[in-house]
Amino acid sequence: MDEAYKMKSDWYHHGELKSWVEDEMKPSQWNDEIYGLFQTAEFIYEEFATKADLREIAEGEDRKEDEFLEKLADAETPLYLSCVSHSKLSAIVLLFGLKTQNDWSDKSFTDLLETLPKMLPEDNVLHTLFYEVKKFLKSFDMGYEKIHACINDCCLFRKKYKKLEKCPKCKASRWKTNMHDGEEKKGVPQKVLRYFPIIPRLKRMFRTEEMAKDLRWHYSNMSDDGKLRHHVDSVTWNQMNDKYPAFAAEERNVRLGLSTDGFNPFNIKNTRYSCWPVLLVNYNLPPDLCMKMENIMLTFLIPGPKQPGNSLDVYLEPLMRI
Structure with missing residues (x-):
């Protein structure tokens, strides 16, 4: 963007400050509210948290971790005892992908699930009902x-x-x-x-040791020769660091870029229908990973038949604060 560009209108619809200059000089009203909430929560925690409370919180976290590991072990179970090419999770995801791509009905997919186990060894772990498949995938926060x-x-x-x-x-x-x-x-x-919640996906990313390292790549890989190779080398990145120093000091904080556009999902030119997916790009990752398809997160799916136009912020503004 041209550095000479100046915003000529004020942003006021969602509580922003009226002056662009004032917004640059001091924290926004939203940041003040969040900071106040954090201070209140910290005071309550320090004043009223007992050893029993802390022990209960720790036990709850351990329980969640054990449940996740159990689900992960179940997902990694081979499709049948001697199978080396597919796990329970990979087989279900592959079949579910075929259902979606070919627009199979729920009944036809259930019929397929009931038929396939008869062709596999008796010790197979494939679900035979569509309801069971959906329940299995939802246990990994893959729903919406x-x-x-x-x-x-x-x-x-x-x-x-x-x-x-x-x-x-x-x-x-x-x-x-x-x-x-x-x-x-x-x-x-x-x-x-x-709405596809992003917090569970970010948690899963940080659970993987290699991915957790990649999510901190931006913190120690800034260009030292003045050349732009990644968003971390941009002027905007430094401006954000200066504006929010507390956020920038924690290398695990995630920076996301939002992108959206409309498309016709029915693949028929004479049908006027515009569906709008909203995608998030993870700028923490190295340049060879941040734009890969598997690392771009679908966050919202805004239905048609008409484009949301200037009303798009009605969807995004309240939900990005979840």
């Missing part, structure tokens, strides 16, 4: 959250709006309308945003 949205992109029906029947701004109904009798279909939303 459905969040109802206003048909006009005014709000998300979550937190304080979770129980509302109509949009608080445009008064549009949350539910679809029956085409025949005009009555609302309670429980059937007009629009659904799909």
Whole structure:
């Protein structure tokens, strides 16, 4: 971006400071609120936490770790005793990928799962029901959250709006309308945003020793010859470090880049439908890894049929603070 560019309008829709200069000179209102919450939480923890509380927290963490290791051992079980090419997890992911790519119905996929074990040795561990496959994958936080949205992109029906029947701004109904009798279909939303939580994925990345090292690559690999080889060598990176020194001091803090664009998922040119995936790129990783497909995270899936346009921030702004 041209360094001579200056923002001419103020950002005020979501509580930002009115002056761009003031925003650069002091922390934002949001940062002040977060800092205050951290101070309050730290005070409560120091004043009221007992040895029993600390022991309970430690036991809870150990229990979660043991449960994760058990699930991991189960996932790494060979498909059958003498199988060396596929584990239980790899076989299920491969089959589920085929279902998605070829648009198989749930019934046809269940029929396949019921048939395959009959062709494999008796000691195979393949699930025979689609429900069991979904439950198995969800245990690794591979699912997504459905969040109802206003048909006009005014709000998300979550937190304080979770129980509302109509949009608080445009008064549009949350539910679809029956085409025949005009009555609302309670429980059937007009629009659904799909959110893929990123925190469980980041936790899994830090659980892997090699990946944990890669996630700290940016901290000690800045260019020393003035050439731009990675985002860490950019002027913007240094400006962020200067603005948020406490964040920059911790090498494990993750820096993410957001990208989105619309596409037609139906592959039919005469069908006007625009679905918007929102992707996150991990800038902590080395340059040969950060742009690889397996390291780019799908975070939101914004449904169509029309593009969200200027209302895109209605989805992103509240959810990025989860």
